[in-house]
Amino acid sequence: MSSSSKRITATSSTVIGNELDYAREVLKSGNLNGKGKYSKLCEKWLESFMHGGRAFVVSSCTSALEIAAILADIKPGDEVIVPSYTYVTTVNSFVLRGATPVWVDLDKGMHIDASLIEAAITPKTKAIIPVHYGGIACEMDTIMDIAKRNNLFVCEDAAMACNSTYKGRMLGTIAPVGCISFQEKKNFTAGGQGGALLINDPNLIERAETIYEHGTNRARFIRGEVDRYEWIDLGVNATLTELQASFLYSQLQASRFISIRRLYLWNRYHSALTPLLKRGCIMLPEVPKDITHNANVFWIRVTDPTQRDDLIRHLDHANIEAHPQFMPLHLSPYGQRIGRFSGDDRVTTMAISQILILPLSMIMTNEEQNMVIREIFSFWQPELGDRKFGDSNETRDSETTECS
Known part of the structure; x- marks a missing residue:
């Protein structure tokens, strides 16, 4: 690492x-x-x-x-x-x-x-x-x-x-x-x-x-x-x-310039991490038809929520900050006193236990993003840690990536 x-x-x-x-x-x-x-x-x-x-x-x-x-x-x-x-x-x-x-x-x-x-x-x-x-x-x-x-x-x-x-x-x-x-x-x-x-x-x-x-x-x-x-x-x-x-x-x-850079990084993450999606390690955000977005955050959901804290520590050891974003309001002390949940909580609590926000900002360099991507891959398969990830001309053997 x-x-x-x-x-x-x-x-x-x-x-x-x-x-x-x-x-x-x-x-x-x-x-x-x-x-x-x-x-x-x-x-x-x-x-x-x-x-x-x-x-x-x-x-x-x-x-x-x-x-x-x-x-x-x-x-x-x-x-x-x-x-x-x-x-x-x-x-x-x-x-x-x-x-x-x-x-x-x-x-x-x-x-x-x-x-x-x-x-x-x-x-x-x-x-x-x-x-x-x-x-x-x-x-x-x-x-x-x-x-x-x-x-x-x-x-x-x-x-x-x-x-x-x-x-x-x-x-x-x-x-x-x-x-x-x-x-x-x-x-x-x-x-x-x-x-x-x-x-x-x-x-x-x-x-x-x-x-x-x-x-x-x-x-x-x-x-x-x-x-x-x-x-x-x-x-x-x-x-x-x-x-x-x-x-x-x-x-x-400068909104157009800011948006172009952020979207470039967002799309780069999505493309590079797709092999982990295909192997069932993570879930990725989807952009529905007829929608454009501003790349405000890039998140992944770790399929096995018990692995998320280990992934956070793994990234932290490589000097990379990644964290969950919001805690569920309906499970908070005040939220439980004043609100109520309608229907079943099938997604919310599970998703919140899985989600992880990856670094993304306009000043992030391609090299920094490559490091984040490489460390995410190496979490599931340590021997990949020395490989270079994120370059558009690179191919990966997604079949070799194990997620457990």
């Missing part, structure tokens, strides 16, 4: 190189608070993917989700349908309004199983929150059809999915409301934290703006539509600073 002097981390923040140029302009302008030039440019970029909606850049995806929960008119006793495999803020935002999370099992793609949603609906159900895990879309046609027939609010948690598409539409722009993250681990970052609220239902735009303005009609006052502004609704402080917006805009301008 080989060891690298430089640790290969699971994620690394994207830095393009011209962020300081944009930041200097903001500093010279004197407007650091937000809602200025770069905030508007970021919002215009997002709105170019929308169909007549409105985008708000906000301080975090959590802030966007909190606004979404207010827009959904969530009240104590309401139920929201959500996967258990997600970061806690997906659920917190609705629980803060008094909702009970109803967990629905995953499909093999690590998304909420759309075929199980209808069975989870009760007279108390108010909303569905699909999570586009890894930047790959949930089955949105089915989800939106269920929501329409049952008069339910849908909020897309597209935290990981900026620039991914479902049948030609960017994720976050399909449901009435979508929420995006620009946190440091995402493809595009606002310098550590940041997010966006996408309002795709015109009937929600005015109220969303009011909530975004701390519950006031300040924006209408600035536009000269009212002679004073006052407190008229619930509100939050979700302003993204102008420095953060300038950092984000530099990355959105």
